[in-house]
Amino acid sequence: MSENSSETRSKRHMGTIVIEGSSILLDINHGDRFTFARAHTSSMVKLGNVKCSLAPLIGCPFGSIFEVSKDPKGPHLVQVSQDKEIQSSNCNKTEVHGVEELDICSDRDNRDLIDDNTAQSLSELEISYMRRDGASGTKIVEALIANSASFQNKTTLSQEKYKRKKQKKHAPRIVVRCPSARSICEAYFTKEPSKIGYLRMDVLALLLSLANVGANADVLLLDELGGFLTAAVGERLGGSFGTICSTYCASKVPSLGMLGLFNFTPCTSSSIFCAPLFELIQARSSISTAEGNHEVSAKGHSSTEADLHSTVLPESPLTALLPEQQTKIAGSLLDESEKILLVKGAQLETRMSKSLKASLIDSSIGFPVRVEMAAQEFSCSYQLNGEIEFPNQCTVDAKSQLQTFSLETDNLVGEGSIATVGQLDVDSQTHQLQGEIKNRTNCGFKGTDDMVHTATNAESKHDSQDKSLRAGRRASANQVAYWGRHGFSSLIVGAPEMDPLSVCKRMLPLLSPSAPFVIYHPYMQPLAECMHHLRKERMAVNLQLSEPWLREYQVLPSQTHPHMQMSSTAGFCLSGTRTV
């Protein structure tokens, strides 16, 4: 038990303080604005109209509060005492002006209040002078209160509200939070719900429970919610020896950009795979390694337990893959329809370099080639150099034709579904190649997202943590065969644009018997129809069509009531258990 506790403490360290390079969630002005950022010394955040460095946040415990402080050197963030903050945000039984008062019993009210903007005698110009002269936000708020003719006549509650409002404008506060599925979900749901398919945090939690996501689960996902669902399942499985397969139709590889927001350990990331649906169906119906798809598998390598372990990476993902097995994996990922598949090997010699193996089918020379490269990863690019290995059939002429090697992948392992593009020059004599390829979204996070903040600049050479390595990599043939033999232990579907019944018909057979499944959909009618047919065909039992409901309360002395704002709906869930 003592091993457990020390292990727990060090694990807890992950969620306790801000670690350099990790992803963090900034809560600005108590929910007014949310931003994701990377905790680098060079990262900046915009507060009001000033930009501040996030460096002071590193090493601080989560939940710490910061506000802008003016300095001759420039505005920077300074940590604020928790007590002061608690008082102003939680408590309304205040000690304003030294008087404790309950508002209901107050003899003040708003009968004499005239709302004509003349109450404040401090002008905009005077305020800007104060700011220019370096007055702190709090000082400005105090001055505003002192110069307000109507302030004294306000009720205590009104006074607090006024104070908080002025504080938000002139002394904005940042609370640094640990990004978790719940906090990220809530942030997005409040500000940009369409990015996560209008998934509210209680609905997300319900999906994870109904799908029995836990130890040693093999979860099948149809995630068309930006990859958020996959990441949330990944967090819940947390490297506990289970696997997640995010499946997709045709060549529409699921976007897994959200994975970068979570601070996943390599163990967690390594349990997240993706595989096309047809492969899973084939494997399940034939219960044998899909034949004819792959060069290497046609050579007849048998699936041994060792292979399974190596691809599944249960315990020490960084050492599990041996070079020979890497080749097999790279080979087995060769697919006619894929132009390039880039696989990052698990061998990390030093923290700065990684070895890459890639198999390329380049139509220009008509032969597949294999490349082994050493890559040095920078925040926005990879520096590569390596050698091309041609197959024996390749003539000298053909070899010399390969002048450039273009690298382009939609499922670059390690950063989720992030495109990496570039062209490398090939030396026609030695067949060495070198060059640089840009990693489009490794500069912080996806740039198009308002919520997301590009934190680093291209020049900074930061050693990004291995957190998101290999999340979302393509499942090997062995892995797919394993799932075909045993079936998945549960299914979660989050595809608002797919018909639930057709999804069920194709995907329920992929589950092991008595496996739970849950389908989330923004509309009820498609789920009702699906439920009816599943019942009729006896494909499932324990079917339940639910609409989750969530309400938050304000609990304060004599002022307890539900929040004025509420989410009216967040979609519907159809859950059930597959029958044999």
Add this chain to the structure above:
Amino acid sequence: MLGVPRDQRTESAECLIREGDVVIVYERHDRMKQATVCKGKEFQNRFGVFPYCDWIGKPFGSRVVGKKGIGFVYLLKPTPELWTLVLSHRTQILYVADISFVVGFLEIGPGKVVLESGTGSGSLTTSLARSIAPLGHVYSFDFHELRAEAAREDFKRNGLGSLVTVAVRDIQGQGFPEDLVGRADAVFLDLPQPWLVIPHLGRYLEGNVPLCSFSPCIEQVQRTCEALTSNHFTDIRTFEVLLRSYDVRTQTFGSLSMTGVKEEIAAENLSQVRKLSGQKRGRDGLKQTEPLVMQGHVLTTEEVTNGKECIPALSSSSDIGLSKNPENTGVERNSSERIVARPYPETRGHTGFLTFARQGSNLN
């Protein structure tokens, strides 16, 4: 109940029912029971008699038929969600809506250590155990010795014995044990008076550890929040979660068409006239003829006999009546069976309020 690690997985270990297994017997929608497979014994319910030996060797998810072919049930593999619906209620329990929200908000995951008080019937505990497996632990406390023992047995039967430690302790009076200081990753309280414990929780919650308190009554919530505030807790939030379930069925809908309207009106007028002619006599003893009023419009004698066009025909309920009447052949009814859903009229209204908070961090 938990997933089996890959290296221990065989076909049978995973899927097939064995002697001693706990099985969820699904009888009908909303009716499930737990059963422990025991060779030689039988499972009986209103549908039939089911010898356990018939179940052994069958995969979970199978449909089994009772003795002499009478009755059938489905045999499901236990999950914490199913367990919540079949466990024996020794106390009021938490259901999946609250449980899932708590697990999500407290960010419970593999390897974490959770403190819980009180154990009750073990509904939440089972879900907590599933979420922290395989390396975490749940320390659960209940002040009732017999219930604690019953819970322990349930956990053992479900294969969770190594993940949950149930101890008999009055947390309200004594607080959590000293040796758990600094070890928890989340704390859950389901106590009648949580405000008594809150002042002593600081040390257990150091390091951004979240706390959840579940209380059915709003007064309890208020006192809890006051205690949290005065003990320098932060991020205090109170929620209520519910699930609204939908009843899905098919229904045939009548529809209205414009053809046959004339005939419908004539028929209706006829039946009205028939009704009125049997009316009571007026005070003067003579028959009273009242003007026929249809849809607020007083019909003239001509209209009654000819049938006024474009007056909408009757409501669908009388439509049905008409269609049953063989004389009214002019009425055209399109009927279509549709899949419809509406909330169940009876639904769970309230279980309790969930209050979350974190210990405020100290300035470095």
